[in-house]
Amino acid sequence: LGAFAPSRSPWPWVQHRCLSASSCYHGQVKYPNVGALVIPEFRTSSIAEIAPDDLFKTSSLSSAPGQPLDEELTKLYTKTPAAFVYAESDFYKLKKNTRVSEVCILGRSNVGKSSLVNALAHRPNNGLAFVSTKAGKTRSINMYGFGPAPTIKELQAQGSKYKDEPIPTHTFYLVDMPGYGHASQKEWGKNISLYLNKRSAVKGAIVLIDAEVGPKDSDLHLLELLSAAQLKTAIVLTKADKVKKGLEGLRETCKKVWDALHNIEMRTTEGNWAWERDVYVTAVGARDSNVVKSTVAIARLAVARLAGLVKDERPDVAKNKRWSGKMISFDDLQYIPSKSEVRETNASTPEPTQATRDIPSSSKNRLGLSQARTAFEDLERAAKAQHAGRTRISAGRRSRNWTGAGTGRAHARAFYSTSVRNDEESQNKLTKAERDAAIDEFLKSLKANSERDRVRRIQLERQTNPPRVFKRSFEAMEKREARRLVKQFPEIAARTKAVLDRRLAIGERQRQNRATSEAEPRAIQEDQWPTTTDANNHRDVNQAMDADEFESAFAKSKGLKDNEEKQRTNKKKAL
Numbered sequence: 001l002g003a004f005a006p007s008r009s010p011w012p013w014v015q016h017r018c019l020s021a022s023s024c025y026h027g028q029v030k031y032p033n034v035g036a037l038v039i040p041e042f043r044t045s046s047i048a049e050i051a052p053d054d055l056f057k058t059s060s061l062s063s064a065p066g067q068p069l070d071e072e073l074t075k076l077y078t079k080t081p082a083a084f085v086y087a088e089s090d091f092y093k094l095k096k097n098t099r100v101s102e103v104c105i106l107g108r109s110n111v112g113k114s115s116l117v118n119a120l121a122h123r124p125n126n127g128l129a130f131v132s133t134k135a136g137k138t139r140s141i142n143m144y145g146f147g148p149a150p151t152i153k154e155l156q157a158q159g160s161k162y163k164d165e166p167i168p169t170h171t172f173y174l175v176d177m178p179g180y181g182h183a184s185q186k187e188w189g190k191n192i193s194l195y196l197n198k199r200s201a202v203k204g205a206i207v208l209i210d211a212e213v214g215p216k217d218s219d220l221h222l223l224e225l226l227s228a229a230q231l232k233t234a235i236v237l238t239k240a241d242k243v244k245k246g247l248e249g250l251r252e253t254c255k256k257v258w259d260a261l262h263n264i265e266m267r268t269t270e271g272n273w274a275w276e277r278d279v280y281v282t283a284v285g286a287r288d289s290n291v292v293k294s295t296v297a298i299a300r301l302a303v304a305r306l307a308g309l310v311k312d313e314r315p316d317v318a319k320n321k322r323w324s325g326k327m328i329s330f331d332d333l334q335y336i337p338s339k340s341e342v343r344e345t346n347a348s349t350p351e352p353t354q355a356t357r358d359i360p361s362s363s364k365n366r367l368g369l370s371q372a373r374t375a376f377e378d379l380e381r382a383a384k385a386q387h388a389g390r391t392r393i394s395a396g397r398r399s400r401n402w403t404g405a406g407t408g409r410a411h412a413r414a415f416y417s418t419s420v421r422n423d424e425e426s427q428n429k430l431t432k433a434e435r436d437a438a439i440d441e442f443l444k445s446l447k448a449n450s451e452r453d454r455v456r457r458i459q460l461e462r463q464t465n466p467p468r469v470f471k472r473s474f475e476a477m478e479k480r481e482a483r484r485l486v487k488q489f490p491e492i493a494a495r496t497k498a499v500l501d502r503r504l505a506i507g508e509r510q511r512q513n514r515a516t517s518e519a520e521p522r523a524i525q526e527d528q529w530p531t532t533t534d535a536n537n538h539r540d541v542n543q544a545m546d547a548d549e550f551e552s553a554f555a556k557s558k559g560l561k562d563n564e565e566k567q568r569t570n571k572k573k574a575l
């Protein structure tokens with residue numbers, strides 16, 4: 001129908017049909033065939049576009065090098081069905097996870113976070129996450145698992161800080177967050193900033209921005225939060241099918257995003273916040289299935305990159321690549337010459353090159369050239385050994401230029417040796433012995449389900465808890481035996497009985513004593529102060545006598561005493 005649609009159709013809906021993913025019309029505007037817009041390194045350059053196919057050409061999954069990326073991504077996301085793992089609104093109640101990566105999806109209410117989760121999992125009818133046209137549908141932190149569960153070997157390599165950490169069920173977790181800018185902003189701030197700052201498993205954040213609306217104040221606030229948390233960030237523009245101005249509109253939004261990122265970078269001094277230059281374009285709610293398919297693949301790439309599953313050949317994907325080797329202060333930067341320069345130096349004493357002239361002579365003299373070379377190589381080897389086995393996005397792209405080797409110029413760019421998160425990561429790792437013990441335990445728990453173990457468990461249970469029939473006959477046997485012994489040794493039996501009786505009697509007495517002492521009031525509680533009738537018993541307390549009264553009472557008592565004395569002497573006399 002679309003192929004034969006005339007340019008001015010008498011049926012307006014015909015114009016909404018799409019010809020293909022690359023040329024799709026919504027209203028009068030052509031849907032742009034753009035995978036991502038690339039933010040350049042310098043403010044003087046302009047934003048470039050990358051077609052979806054080109055995005056996939058330059059990279060591959062670390063687990064399947066050399067294979068076509070889009071196919072591998074589809075396999076990863078859909079072969080093992082994605083599943084809802086759990087939801088929690090309180091950060092402190094989240095389950096422990098130090099083994100697999102988590103990527104969180106953030107954005108304003110109704111921007112399409114939950115729709116994206118469904119699209120990634122290939123649940124077109126919103127079968128996984130709840131979606132609504134009204135803002136504020138998602139209220140808790142929702143974990144969704146994607147990809148197959150790690151193998152035992154992978155678990156072994158991952159290790160864990162906690163012994164009671166649940167075994168991961170998926171390759172990575174996608175975390176759907178409640179939207180901000182809605183009524184629940186207060187709670188949002190607390191729990192989610194805790195999540196972004198404290199959760200060591202979180203490897204990156206996807207920030208969704210409405211392609212038509214562009215970044216709002218709340219989005220800027222979120223980006224600042226992410227910059228403070230030093231969490232790797234990728235921007236995804238959603239609802240691209242709704243952009244009225246097509247590619248031009250997308251470019252405008254991307255420019256606003258760029259300005260926002262630039263402003264944050266200017267304000268923060270650290271400048272080590274890593275955000276991706278690729279601003280991904282998606283339209284998972286578009287009417288054309290081709291558009292949906294191609295944009296879902298793009299979103300899959302964005303998430304997999306953050307989860308650390310993609311090996312990128314393109315060097316300029318990340319804005320800031322984190323240097324994870326040794327940190328060298330600016331003053332200690334040493335000049336390391338290129339190979340050709342070394343050759344020249346060995347041949348004869350050459351004229352100082354422009355590069356060598358730039359370096360203060362004191363630095364040059366610190367080490368001889370060949371010594372400097374070997375020292376650097378040692379350093380590099382040590383750093384590599386230290387970080388071996390870590391799959392990180394930047395691992396494949398660490399350039400020699402950064403430390404100045406091979407270029408003939410010392411680079412004066414400051415890099416952090418290890419980010420806070422990396423430190424945390426290495427601290428979380430168990431020692432080898434602990435990890436082996438944890439794995440043994442895990443294997444045991446697997447074995448416990450085997451048939452042989454089940455039989456053994458039943459046998460053990462029978463021994464400790466024999467069935468009732470046997471129990472009764474055992475008791476009868478014991479009684480018979482006891483009677484026989486009493487008959488055989490009457491004296492001993494009598495003595496034993498006396499001892500037992502005495503013990504019983506003592507026990508009984510103690511029990512009675514305890515019962516009576518419990519019955520007695522222990523202390524007058526506050527609510528047991530004397531009532532009006534009791535007050536007579538406390539007369540001397542409640543009604544103090546004055547001095548005269550006291551005198552007379554005293555005299556009276558003395559008189560009584562005298563009377564008693566007289567009576568007693570009279571009796572004696574009578575006797």
Ligand SMILES: Nc1nc2c(ncn2[C@@H]2O[C@H](COP(=O)(O)OP(=O)(O)OP(=O)(O)O)[C@@H](O)[C@H]2O)c(=O)[nH]1
Nearest residue numbers: 110111112113114115132136137138179283284285
């Ligand atoms: N046209 C179009 N509509 C979309 C797209 N993505 C999402 N929507 C629609 O946007 C609405 C909101 O989607 P949700 O996924 O619930 O948004 P959310 O960000 O999870 O919202 P909260 O849970 O409230 O924070 C739904 O009606 C979706 O159908 C898209 O790419 N294009």
Ligand SMILES: [Mg+2]
Nearest residue numbers: 113114137138
């Ligand atoms: Mg939602």
